[in-house]
Amino acid sequence: MPSAPLPRAVFAMDPVHLPLLFPEPLMARLRRTAEIDSALVVRDFSDGSAAAQLADAEVLITGWGCPRLDDRLFASAPRLRAVLHAAGSVRSLVDDALWERGVTVSSAVTGNAVPVAEYTLAMILLTGKHVFTHRERFRRTHALPTSAETAATGNVGRRVGVIGASRVGRRLLELLRAHDFDVLLHDPYVDAAEAAELGARLVPLDDLLQRSDIVSLHAPDIPETHHLLDHARLALIRDGGVLINTARGALVDHAALTDELVSGRLHAVLDVTEPEPLPADSPLYRLPNVFLTPHIAGSLGNELERLGRIVVEELERLAAGLPLVHEVRHTDLARVA
Structure with missing residues (x-):
């Protein structure tokens, strides 16, 4: 035949x-x-x-x-x-x-989610260890940190808030299971039972922002999520909190975020921005509390x-x-x- x-x-x-x-x-x-x-x-x-x-x-x-x-x-x-x-x-x-x-x-979006989730996990682990803060201090002082300077450092029990159970978000939740994090999730299309299966507790967005040490964005860029994190919501993140964005720059009001970062109240890991790239005179290129990368989290x-x-x-x-x-x-x- x-x-x-x-x-x-x-x-x-x-x-x-x-x-x-x-x-x-x-x-x-x-x-x-x-x-x-x-x-x-x-x-x-x-x-x-x-x-x-x-x-x-x-x-x-x-x-x-x-x-x-x-x-x-x-x-x-x-x-x-x-x-x-x-x-x-x-x-x-x-x-x-x-x-x-x-x-x-x-x-092949599921395949593209893999390196984004890996990048995000790496940044969560590094920021939980306050790696970037200690690096900046070491550059200035050339001295090993004191016990007082490392007292708040570490990832045991640190609370991570994941916004969006997208393909990247789900892959990240899977990777987080191997670590001692307390994980919160916000996603309007997920119920509490599914969140528990994913290894997280489902909470409203404002609660997640208020309670998390590290907030990671994995929501889609759709009209409903444009500037999802505006001035009021960014203000909910606790002092010293970390925002990680590997999704889309438009999810965050960058003027409001810049204000928070210039003040030193928050830290950020930004692989995406609005606009992209940022203007050459943006202070985010120079701030010690910002780790900025040129949209490299996805497949390369x-x-x-x-x-x-x-x-x-x-x-x-x-x-x-x-x-x-x-x-x-x-x-x-x-x-x-």
Whole structure:
């Protein structure tokens, strides 16, 4: 009995990412699963040089730098039945018409959650040990800390407040289980029983801010969460508290946060800001109580292969007629990153 023909696929992303997403062994596995030209990476769906391949494409493998999937795509790729996204969120990429046409969408966002959660855990452990404070003191004094200066240092029983049981938030909660933290969670879509299963106690947002030593943001960037932490809510965080943001800068009112940080009342670890990057004259670059990184918590370097592997596995399921594991549903977009 003849085997079924391989699905025809096309890459659509910034080609700079392709070698890291699909190193040769993974690319070879992909070519065994789909008919694809690995030298063709589409940046413009109206580009005539890709017209023939798009006309026959059943699967679009997307990534960072992919143009928005709108009517231009449908005009060029009438046979399209699946989009496999080798990156994180698809919210800014997809158009409602994609689902109206019955196209299946899958994302490697779960894979991208892994390094973000790992980064966040590392920062929780470091800030709980007051590493950045002790580093600054050591730079100034060249002296070992006294017992009085380390009395409040340590992670045993430190209370961590997690805002958002997103994929990153859930992965972080899983990682926190190995440590002696007291974990609080706020998420309007989670009940107390589910929070307990995740290893946390569900509390209202204001309670979490007031009771936590370290607050970590993992909510989606949607209209309801814009400036979720405004001046009033930032004021609820206890003196000396730490805010960690690896989600989106727009979740925090940065003018209000800057005021708190300049005053020295709070500490912050910020991998994302609003705007991004911050202006060159922002005091956050120079404050000793701020640890600022350039949006590096997500997948970078060799971590991109994890995203490519998820896409190849999804493609193999698609070719075999099996359900996808990482499918994104239209109804999900209103509440996920």
